[in-house]
Amino acid sequence: MKEGPDISHLAALIGDPARANMLTALMSGQALTARELAMEAGITPQTASSHLKKLQEGRLIALRQQGRHRYFALAGPEVSAVLESLMGLAGGMGQRRSRVGPKDASLRHARVCYNHLAGQRGVQMYDSLLRQDMLVLTPNGITVSPAGEAFVSALGVDLAGLRTARPLCRDCLDWSERRSHLGGALGRALLAQMEAKGWARRSKDSRAIVFTSEGKRQFDRAFPPQGLT
Amino acid sequence: MKEGPDISHLAALIGDPARANMLTALMSGQALTARELAMEAGITPQTASSHLKKLQEGRLIALRQQGRHRYFALAGPEVSAVLESLMGLAGGMGQRRSRVGPKDASLRHARVCYNHLAGQRGVQMYDSLLRQDMLVLTPNGITVSPAGEAFVSALGVDLAGLRTARPLCRDCLDWSERRSHLGGALGRALLAQMEAKGWARRSKDSRAIVFTSEGKRQFDRAFPPQGLT
DNA sequence: GCAATGCTTCGATACGGATCGAAGCATTTG
DNA sequence: CAAATGCTTCGATCCGTATCGAAGCATTGC
Structure with a gap:
């Protein structure tokens, strides 16, 4: 069979x-x-x-x-999703990995996943956007509320330019956090803005994303963690 | 690296x-x-x-x-999820498969995925439950509304007995439909009820689930497809 | 035009792993 | 208790595949 x-x-x-x-x-x-x-x-x-x-x-x-x-x-992102899925399961066997190096911590903290933000920071951002009703979960997918549109526009995202991209928002399961972070065109645009503003940069030899001190402050202000609303 | x-x-x-x-x-x-x-x-x-x-x-x-x-x-279900994820990507290469047999159609229609209903029927059920606000998507996962609790109880699901199971509802990406169907303890309980009521049975030599004529009617009545609300 | 560079193809090698017959151990049945 | 059955282990075989040196082709820069 x-x-x-x-x-x-x-x-x-x-x-x-x-x-x-x-x-x-x-x-x-x-x-x-x-x-x-x-x-x-x-x-x-x-x-x-x-x-x-x-x-x-x-x-x-x-x-x-x-x-x-x-x-x-x-x-395409479907390939990335499968790889993340495998990483999630393989990460569950993480005790079996001979060495958990410092790089793993930085990857868990913030990393790039097919051009959008993943890791703790990625999940924090997504949760925050949902909590503040800037993103809304619907049976047909994730939509951006009017408040969300204003918010990301204020961050410098050109939403009109993104409208043609499908999907605008995509729920991407995060292997290190076991929760979702934001993929899709909006996810990519938000990471690009963070880079443009100098809040964060990509590591040269790693998928890790490094935030500056100022970037951390701005990020936490824009996407407050639970409890700081 | x-x-x-x-x-x-x-x-x-x-x-x-x-x-x-x-x-x-x-x-x-x-x-x-x-x-x-x-x-x-x-x-x-x-x-x-x-x-x-x-x-x-x-x-x-x-x-x-x-x-x-x-x-x-x-x-565990994490393994099943990875396998479904691989199937989704491999299915996208379906043109490369030498033979698309009748079994594939029956699998796409309705099949068992780690004890819960998947395929077109699985997605129909999930969508219907969401559309009727019996399940609610929240940032912390899927919850059952009071109306949903009454509904599944009327179907014969012992919710109190399921409360100890975690997660009660889990969003499971369906490889054939590219959308989610309902996993978790509630998903399993609902399939079990359909079997108990004789609406459907598991194929002997396949993961396909076969609905009786009466079962189809009852299923569509309980979980009406889009447009029939 | 020539040298440098990037990449592919070819051919040979070596290793790993799937496979199964034989044998052995554990459990079940009459 | 003996035979049947389920399963694991052992050892040998064979095939597939990753690998790299050598060679060849295409592009780039001086």
């Missing part, structure tokens, strides 16, 4: 350490060259080439060629 | 066809013996034994021994 989609092939694609590392690196939402991905995975370019071919054929990544540079990115 | 939990090991566990088939078989929420799982995967008992050992060590399945029979079940 083989029922439903064939998950073994898909899982096997992710199940190679080199490929898993490359996919993880692409979760930041940025496109990386074949060479960069080879270095991420600690393998030669020729090995990376054959791996990337497999991921491409499996539709996990997409290619954009610029001259001799070949940029690969995740094929 | 190796960030976050190690997903490759977990994915590799799922990435073997035999193991994937066994995990899929366990998604019904029932426990199966080692022999039954061997037959599910089309391998010998000795091969199954070594596979099951790996899944056990990987904490994807849990063992309950009864004499010489060893019953294995999924370790």
Whole structure:
């Protein structure tokens, strides 16, 4: 009895350490060259080439060629969601990981997930927006209230420009917090604004997002944690 | 750069066809013996034994021994969720599957997902409950309204008995519908009631759930599709 | 135009892991 | 108690796949 989609092939694609590392690196939402991905995975370019071919054929990544540079990115947020899902379960076995390094803490605190904010900060933001009724959960998805529209516009988000993007808001399950953070076009726009305002920046060699002192203050003011409303 | 939990090991566990088939078989929420799982995967008992050992060590399945029979079940709903997530992505590559058989249609229509109802029927039920404000989405999860409590009690669900179960309601992303259906203790109780009332039964050799004509009528009456409110 | 660089393809190698027959242990049944 | 049954372990085999050096092709920069 083989029922439903064939998950073994898909899982096997992710199940190679080199490929898993490359996919993880692409979760930041940025496109990386074949060479960069080879270095991420600690393998030669020729090995990376054959791996990337497999991921491409499996539709996990997409290619954009610029001259001799070949940029690969995740094929879409659905891929990122599956990877987060796997991380959530694998994280539950975290006791089995030989070393919980400082990087894990910074990832849990704030990290980029397909261009939007994840981790404790990501969940804090989402919760706050919901609590203040700026975002509203409906059976058809998440909508932005009029107050929410005014709020994010005041933060510098060009909502009209985002309207064409679907979905505007997407509920993205956070592997470290086991709760949702905000994905979708609005989630991406909000992170971009934080970067533009200098509240936070992306780490150079990690998916972690680092907030400045001022950025933390501004963030907490904009998205107050529970109990500070 | 190796960030976050190690997903490759977990994915590799799922990435073997035999193991994937066994995990899929366990998604019904029932426990199966080692022999039954061997037959599910089309391998010998000795091969199954070594596979099951790996899944056990990987904490994807849990063992309950009864004499010489060893019953294995999924370790929890988190595992089921990951499998559904993989199915969703793999299903998006459905064009690549060599044969879309009649079974896929029946699975899409109604199937069991870790003991609760999934597929079109599952999503219909969830949407209906939300639309009628019997379930309410809150930032802290899904709650049952007073009207919802009365409703499910009238259906025969012993809510008091479920109160100790956590979570009572859980939003479970449906791979075939790309929307959520209702998991958690209430989701399981509702499916059990449908079975008890004879509205529907589980297929013998599949995760598909088959509704009787009367069951369809009763189901649509209890959980009217959009437009029939 | 040539050298440097990025990337893919080819071919060979080595390793890991799925597989099953045989054997052994535990439980159940008559 | 003996036979049947369920399951695990052992050992051998074979296949698939990741890997990298070498070679080739395409692009870029001087």
